[in-house]
Amino acid sequence: MIHPEPPAGRLAEIAAGLAGVERRIEEACRSAGRSRDELTLIAVTKTYPAADLRLLASLGVRDVGENRDQEAAAKAAECEDLPLTWHFIGQVQTNKARSVVAYADLIHGVDRERLVAALSREAVRQGREVGCLIQVALDDRPERGGARPADVPVLAAALAGAPGLRLRGVMAVAPLGADPGEAFGRLFDVAQAVQKEHPGADVISAGMSGDLAQAIAKGATHLRVGTALLGRRTPFVR
Known part of the structure; x- marks a missing residue:
């Protein structure tokens, strides 16, 4: 396959963005008394071309995130x-389970038992084990995506017992207008309760370009960063 060349200077732009994000992570880790090794940086590459993923890989980035199946599958x-x-990292429609399971190593948006069943069927059919995070609705409005904190234990049990799936932990987005630190503190409490029942579920996916420091202070293990890393988005064209 012939891969298009990225624009001149793009490697330098991405390297600068990565360096800036790493400085912010390291500073937040120092403030929180944590080690940088505890954090996984996920480069959110939605709307960015595959050429950018190749540059990220050349700079040592190994984790990438997408939230639209059609775009993600192509990349x-x-x-x-x-x-x-x-x-x-987006919500998964049950009719997209087959496609998403084919390439995703960790699905961040599991928020209902019907989806667990669909993902499990596909994982078994394809002979894969796929990691899953429970998306938690921190504003208690699950219509926006996510399970209410009170519903998480039942969903965690369903995931833990689903063939082909592995419960890895929890994920959330800080609600608009909310204090990210307070929101991520509530997520940490939910995460602790899940891990008490399922010791291997130790992932907390929280924090994006604007609130990664608050997420690190509240125990996040995985950060989802796009704009601060790759710059202003432009429409993705296949």
């Missing part, structure tokens, strides 16, 4: 030669 196929871990 995963184009970049199958790269040593990347693929995170699906």
Whole structure:
């Protein structure tokens, strides 16, 4: 396969963005008394071309995140030669389970038992084990995506017992207008309760470009960063 060349200077732009994000992570880790090794940086590459993923890989980035299946599937196929871990960070429609399971290593948006069943069927059919995070609705409005905190234990049990799936932890987005630190503190409490029942579920996916420091202070293990890393988004064209 012939891969398009990125624009001149793009590698330098991405390297600068990565350096800036790393400085912010390291500063937040120092403030929180944590080690940088405790954090996984996920480069959110939605709307960015596959050429950017190749540059990220050349700079040592190994985790990438997408939230639209059609775009993600195309990029995963184009970049199958790269040593990347693929995170699906958006809500998964049950009719997309087959496609998402084919490339995703960790699905961040599991929020209902019907989806657990659909993902499990596909994982078994494809002979894969797929990691899953429970998306928690921190504003208690699950219509926006996510399970209410009170519903998380039942969903965690369903995931833990689903063939082909592995419960890895929890994920959330800080609600608009809310104090991210307070929101991520509530997520940490939910995460602790899940891990008490399921010791291997130790992932907390929280924090994006604007609130990564608050997420680190409240125990996040995985950060989802796009704009601060890759710059202003432009429409993705296949």
